[in-house]
Amino acid sequence: MLAAALTGLLTSLLLIDGLGVNLLLCAVVAAVGAGIAARAAGRRLRAWTLVWSGLALALLAVPALYEAGWPALLSTVWAVGLASLALHGGRRWSGVLLALPGLLWQLVPALGWAREGLRGRGGNVRGRVVPVLKGVGVAAVLLAVFGALFASADAAMADVLGSLVPSLEGGELPARVALFVLGLATALGFAHIAAGPRRWDRTRVRPGRARGRMEWALPLTALNLMFGAFAVVQGVVVLGGGESVLERTGMSRSEYARQGFWQLLVITVLTLVVVAVAKRWAPRGTETDRRLARLLLGALCLLTLVVVASALGRMWFYVDASGLTTLRLWVLAVELWLGVVFMLLIAAGLTPSAGWLPRAVVLSAALAAAGYGLIGPDALVAEQNVARFERTGQIDLRNVRGLSADAVPALDRLPGDYRTCALGVVAADLENAGPTPWYADSLAGARAREILAERPPADRLTGREYACDRVGLRHEFTLGG
Template identity: 40%
Template sequence: MLAGFCLVSLAISGAGRGWYGLLRGLVSLVLALPPLPWFAGGPLRALARRRPSKPGQLVAGIALTLGLLGIFGALFASADAVFSSYLRILLTPPGWLDTVPAKGFMFLIFGALAAAGLLVGLRPVAEPVAPDVRLRVGRSVWALPLVALNLLFAAFVLVQITVLFGGGRRVAVTAGLTYAAYAREGFFQLLIVSVFVLAVVAVAAGLVSVRGRERWALAVLLGVLCLLTMVILASAMHRLGLYTDAYGYTRLRASVAATIIWLAAVFVLVIVAGAVRLTRRGHGGRLPRALVALTGAGLVAFAVWNPDLQVAATQLEVRKTISRLDIDYLNELGPEAIPALDRLPEPMRTCVLQDIARAAGLSEPATWQSWNLARQRAREAIAARPLLPQAGCASLPYRSGDAE
């Protein structure tokens, strides 16, 4: 949701050709919130100038109206029982009144964001020009660290290749770990390594001023570093795949897998942009837009992939013995998982689906605000096979935390 908000903010702002414009566009809606009261108060100030009024007189008029209605309404209610019953019905607060504060708060938030979007959209687009902060430094300042990093990364990649071909026997002999424990460890650290490499590439390409052959040397060192990092990402994906093959997907594992794929695609963009910049002597101005397009496409692809459905499907696939299913974890999934969980045998199916249906409000009629395709399919699945009235869920075996 946060990524979608940033992409919408960037699309409304229209500024994203350079890195500075991209960063400013991502937070343009937030930056437009402080001047919003002044912007929205303009029509009110104009109306006040046209029709000046005294606030004290308005308050007095409201108080007099309420007093007269209260006195005469009470007299009429005591004089006629039918009128009294209608008045009692009229003054009884409706049931939906309890939800008004929360809905009003959400309305104010979305209204403020919509007004901020209008303010940003009406503002003329001025592409900011980032200052040139590149420094002319000696070759040893940047070449020595990059060569050392490449050697370290190459050594790590070589170890990963030997483990890949040696399998569990080599891991057990050299590290004293089982293959499952080895696969479980390390892929988070490898993700952090890839993010740090992106920072190193950004600093080297953005702050170091090079000319002539030094441009080619810097580009080759950074390109080799990116290629080695992509191999490391492949190793992280392999480790994660070994673990998910044994224990199935969870939301965290699905998100990590998607992040690995996105980072690999980012490195491809960086390599291509670096090659274009080197051959055409440009500044890689299209890389920010390409990164935004890649991120948006990745979010859409991740939503279409339907992570909750994949989590449920893989959990059922790897847990061949039904008693090993973690019912507590499955209950936390969204209605997107119901088409896969519908294959569970009774009474486990009812015990899992009833908690999901209760949390998603599937028993209530769908409104235009709450409707989506996943909830519609979940309602259809439950309607086709109604839940058991008495499932006896307390007696079912499960292993809490097994999915994690």
């Protein structure tokens, strides 16, 4: 209860200013509470618990390192899901997939669980908690009195205390109360799971009714033939013997390579759905049926890898021609992960038992999310576009003007008006945001403020707008970008 209350207090005091180191601090305190509950329930630490917990902590480091909002949100959601999976456990598809959002179903029951626990322990809790609360109250009074005296006596000490103590404003009270309740409920939810996890592995999912061999195998065979034809065409074009094919399309080789990425991405996702549905309704009465299912589904997965490779190659040519953007980087990461999933499906089809597959798929997704966040997508996009400018003298400033503070070190290398235009939006956003407390800042954000303080892109917003006009980017400049 003390750990949960401290989590709620930290959440209300720190998270209102934004994400940063504070999210990691709140998570560590909540993890301590869950660990205490697990130990009291006699649970043992398992290898997969350490794996999921370590990945969750790695994901929570993303907001402390980088400023971009989308990677921070993705990492936070995945971290919460992996923490729930670490406490629930699970190895079957039902156990793994239902454990990821398991915290959501524990938020309200955990409050009742904590209330009943306090009511049952009555005087024992009062004897332990009341002295602690009294000590905290006395410490707060002493720190407030002596802190005020030290701050008034020394300007440097006042600056240090001002950066350490969160600002409390009356208008923020409803938001802080909501954050306190959220932090308290989240910590109690994790503790409730740790004390008595729901065994989602026991959820039985009935297999689909097996279809007839022809009813099932004929569509898959036709689909394999279509995928095979696509693979042959790709091989002909890539190996240089497809001039006649290109003549019929009316495209150059570079135009052909850059065309159709999004369609191939959709094909990859739809194929994954087809494999899941076909596996559910595949005939399995005899060894011949099971062997035919493995053969057709394995061939489809193998041919899908050709589609994945073709999609990645097309996006590579597109990036080489037009530069990298955050959207292009994101879909590249998704396509790479889908390729890994199909390789795992092929490996599962070649092994006697595929009980490892659910955790392997979730592990690959978590590693992909962690890798995407930890590389700093905005910083990577800016670095690639600036390197391309240094190599060719060409840059599409629309690819970099909407990036976060993570991109500032790379964009700082651009010359003159290019630098002023590229940094205009992020400089305006940082100016509007004002000073950021240490607990809500990131490493990249602090570095960006340092660079822009030393070399501001322009003294006036109109100067930044004219700089974009001079380098050929016509737009309407706004404070929000």
